Amino acid sequence: MIRAEQKLLTSESNLNAVIENTDAFIYSLDREFRFITYNAKLEKTMQELYGITISPGYNVFDFIGEFNPTEFSEWQRIYVKALNGEIVQFEKRVPQRQFSQLYQFLYSSYLRKRYRYRPVLLRQ
Structure with a gap:
């Protein structure tokens, strides 16, 4: 049991290092478009550029609706596609x-069998 826990901690540590x-x-987002997890770069950028403090459970559409309501349906379409397993890539x-800044977006999903959601992964 201790060996399995150590392997899990090592794996989590390695994944965290890659993400950060x-x-x-x-x-990552759940099916209700709420943040599950995010890296420090996203958290810092949202605070600096928009004055938004995100936290797990914060709905991404609360941000989009406040700062760019005209793009709400476009982003909803993108997230739904990714949550349904499509790879969505664009600039x-x-x-x-x-x-303004040009970003490259890549959204994809992965299914975790133990959970009932498909988080979205964004790389910019």
Whole structure:
């Protein structure tokens, strides 16, 4: 039992290192579009650019609805596709304060058999 726990801790530590040591924004959502987890880069950027403090359970559409309501249906379509197993990849220019920045988006999902959700993974 102790060996299995150690393997799990090592695996979690390695995954966390990969997620936190990247220039990408990485996060996962449940089927109700609520954050499950996210990396520090996304959390910091949301706070700096938009004054939003995200936390597990925060609905991504609360943000989109407040800052860009005209794109609500577009993002809903993208997330639904990814949650249904499609890979969604595109480039988009995103306005940020006094400038805009071109991002590459890649959304995909993975199914965890023990859970009833398919989180979305975003790499920018």
